[in-house]
Each structure stands twice: as C-alpha cells, then as structure tokens.
Amino acid sequence: MSEAIVLPAVRGKLTAGAPLAPLVWFKSGGSAQWLFEPKDADDLCAFLRDLGPAVPVMALGLGSNLIVRDGGVPGVVVRLGKAFARVDLLDGVTMRCGGGASGILVSSTARDAGIAGLEFLRSIPGTVGGFVRMNGGAYGREVKDVLVECEVVLRSGERRVLALAELGYTYRHSALPESAVVVSAVFRGQPGDPAAIQAEMERISESREASQPLRSKTGGSTFKNPPPEISGGQKAWELVDRAGCRGLQLGGAQVSEKHTNFLINTGEATSTEIEALGEEVRRRVKTGSGVELEWEIQRVGLPAPAPGDKRVEIK
Secondary structure, eight states: OOOOOOOOOOSSEEEEEEEOGGGSTTOOOOEEEEEEEOSSHHHHHHHHHHSOTTSOEEEESSOTTEEEOTTOEEEEEEEOOGGGOOEEEOSSSEEEEETTOBHHHHHHHHHHTTEESOGGGGGOOSBHHHHHHHTOEETTEEGGGTEEEEEEEOTTSOEEEEEGGGGOOBTTBOOOOTTOEEEEEEEEOEEOOHHHHHHHHHHHHHHHHHHSOTTSEEOSOOBOOOOHHHHTTOOHHHHHHHTTOTTOEETTEEEOSSOTTOEEEOSSOOHHHHHHHHHHHHHHHHHHHSOOOOBOSEEESOOOOOTTOOOOOOO
8 A cells, every 4th residue: 555645634534444345336346445434525625635646535335336456545445425426407308416316316306206218227236426427327328318407526626527528427427536436417308107216117127127136246247348349239248148158157256147247245355356257257258169258346445465475564
C-alpha cells in the first residue's frame, strides 16, 4: 500500500484500513487505505479540493460489478451513503436521483409516479453512480436511453453538470474520468400505468432469478458481449460455454453452472483466484473461437504481496 496520506478535515466519516470484502458482492479482496463516506456533496467537494492531487481516488457503490484485488486499494475509496440516496420527482416524467440510490429504488419510485421506461433499472444490481458511469443496461435498454444529465464531482473538487452528449457513451463505457464521482443524475421516462410498470418489473425480476446465480457471491456479468460481426452473433455466455468452461473451477472460484458469464465465489475464494479464473476463461475462448473477450467487471487495487514482501503501514 502507498505511503502515509495527509487528509483534510471532513464532516463525514473517514476509516483507515477499511476492509472492502464485506462491501462488494464477491466478498473477497483487500482493504482501502482510507474509506471516506461524505456527509453531503459539499463535504465531498471540499475533501477532494484539499486532498493532495497525487492521492488516487475511487468511487464505490454497491460493489456488484467489481473485483477488489487482494493487496487492497491505495489512496481513498469514496462511498456514498444515505445522504446520496434520495429520489425526487421533477415533473410527470423526470426524476433526479442521488448517486447512492439503487436501481431498485429508482425503478420503484418511477412506478409509483406512473413513469414508464425505467423498469430495466430494476435488474441492474448497483447504484446510480455506478450504472451512469458504466452505461449500465439490461433487457434491451441502457442508461443512455433515459439519462438527461448527471452531476459529478471531479478530482479537483469542482462540481459539474454534464449533459448526456458529454458522457461519450458506448457499450458499457463512458468518458468520465476514473476519479470523478457521480453524485446525482436526471432520468426521463414517459407516462405509464403503474400496474403495467409493476408487471414489467416482475417479469424482469423473474427472468433474472431463473437465469442468473443471484443468490451466490458473484460480480454480475463478467465479460462484455462482443460485437456480432466479431462473434458471429454469439453472446459472451455462449462463447464461454462452447469453450467448455461451464463449471470450471480454480480454488474457491467457479464459472457458474447456471449462467456461464458469471463467476462465483463458492466459499473462501480469493480475488486472485477469481481474476485468474476469468483470465483462463478468456484464454480458452480465444483459443477455441478466436474471439477475445473484454472484461465488464472492474478490477481495482493491488495484487496480493508475494511472500516476504514488506508492506507500508497505513497511516
């Protein structure tokens, strides 16, 4: 882990050496050198403005699409709490949602207000900050289809509102700087019947439950679906399956039997095992089909230290 960091005063909560495994879906990985849970957006702005510019900063949502490596994350991990989980109606079809609000909260609030078109967010296991950054999507829709604008805090502490066109969205990717923290987003749907919206949400929920290992320690979709012209129309899970990887295991990590684009922690897997299994799957798919799968899951932090390596104490 990196050298000692001089931290500005905050109104929120700062924790040294905070274990991240309990905060991510895989339940594996090392600690954050510092975990910062800001009281509000002004607290976050002031902190980042006064924090030394060389200190790395990473935002953490629900930790659903993330491998935290076993050596931990140097610098500061920012986690948005309840203060950032508000959802407010702006008009009959538009909502402002805090960066810490879950996809379930956003879609349920939209349903209650008779706003259709946001049902797919029910199936994204993360927060607004995460799926705005990643252009999250499912069931034929993506964030770019409903986003009007988002507000971010840059590494400099500057607060900026970015319109949809400024985000440079492509498949599961945006042009947002790595250290930018999404503190809110405005989504727009269309008028709908709450009962019909609820029925669609239930259909999505049942489909996910039937096809994905939701009750396992997993990280969601592991690899991006390759462009059809490269894969011959095959999705990532089909390529993984055809490469003979269904059920493939490395230590405590396994390719899901239920959905082959999911890796699962069967018990006490390390992040090293999970990532190495993913790389082995990529190798087998490349050998078998010529298609090079791209990771969709973010992998952050440092590898586990080799035996005998000295570690700098967290201060």
